[in-house]
Amino acid sequence: MTAATVELDWATRVIAHWAAADLRSTDARLGALSIGDHRVEIAEITLTASSTDDATRLAELLSLSPANPDPEVHWQAWSGWVSEASAQYPVLVRVAAPTAGPEGRS
Amino acid sequence: MTLHSTLHAPTAGIRLVWPAAYTVVLDPGTSEQARIRNIGRERCLITLTIGLAFAAIAILRSSQPHDRPWPLAAVLLLTALAAAAARPGRRVVPASLVDVLAPLRGMVPSAPSEVQRLVWEASELIRTAEALDGAPGCGACAARVEAIKARLRMLAGAGAESLLVSSRRSA
Numbered sequence: 001m002t003a004a005t006v007e008l009d010w011a012t013r014v015i016a017h018w019a020a021a022d023l024r025s026t027d028a029r030l031g032a033l034s035i036g037d038h039r040v041e042i043a044e045i046t047l048t049a050s051s052t053d054d055a056t057r058l059a060e061l062l063s064l065s066p067a068n069p070d071p072e073v074h075w076q077a078w079s080g081w082v083s084e085a086s087a088q089y090p091v092l093v094r095v096a097a098p099t100a101g102p103e104g105r106s
Numbered sequence: 107m108t109l110h111s112t113l114h115a116p117t118a119g120i121r122l123v124w125p126a127a128y129t130v131v132l133d134p135g136t137s138e139q140a141r142i143r144n145i146g147r148e149r150c151l152i153t154l155t156i157g158l159a160f161a162a163i164a165i166l167r168s169s170q171p172h173d174r175p176w177p178l179a180a181v182l183l184l185t186a187l188a189a190a191a192a193r194p195g196r197r198v199v200p201a202s203l204v205d206v207l208a209p210l211r212g213m214v215p216s217a218p219s220e221v222q223r224l225v226w227e228a229s230e231l232i233r234t235a236e237a238l239d240g241a242p243g244c245g246a247c248a249a250r251v252e253a254i255k256a257r258l259r260m261l262a263g264a265g266a267e268s269l270l271v272s273s274r275r276s277a
Contacts, residue, residue: 007123011187014159018166018179028191043191045184061176062184085184088192093184 015047019061021054023047030089043089048096052076055097062093074099113199115210118218119145120199120225129204131225133195138219144194151189158186197229200236206255209262221261228254 008026016023027046049055059078067077078095085091114122119132134141162182215221
């Protein structure tokens, strides 16, 4: 676990409590998106859930769209832009959860 | 890491992360103006993050389970997280460096700008050296870290002395 995710432990607990979802970690950082010649600074928020059930609950609450499942990767992800979250940066929210193996079993 | 190996010297951009109990140093930027701006930005965004998080919790608590305004609370929480993401760059200060800076506990450093720049540089050098554990080390880096520690010992001591002098004068 990185220092950034430890620092956001309060957010993990608050979201997990109110959404009744088992959440492993929360990460929030600035990133960049290249669109042609333009570089746009964005805020990326990643919520890692313990199971796909928990992740689905969160994704529904946050109105996120599921990413196309990749059979090679045992993770399911949801993502979406939440324009209301910041006037300064576009905010990309991702929710991810393991789908297979011991990690995916809730 | 325990609270004994933490430090809070906000004027030098060094702060204790609560409740995780470790110390970070903020990006000093390329000028004194940028350094001051980063410290102010950090303070402002932390206040915003805490305020928004409490507002979200208050909204959820004051509503009935079947009628929770989840979209509003979720947006407030995400706004709090976006504010947390927008804070200036930071590096975790290794415990060995915190020990060197111990005299600054509760005191104002005499040269906060220099202290912050040196801690910022040394934190990265020590982290890189730890990541390269087992690989051929960087001799110049180790020498630079030792030089920084020696300078910090001097600056931290000077900070403590100047505070003692000023407190004696005021007494």
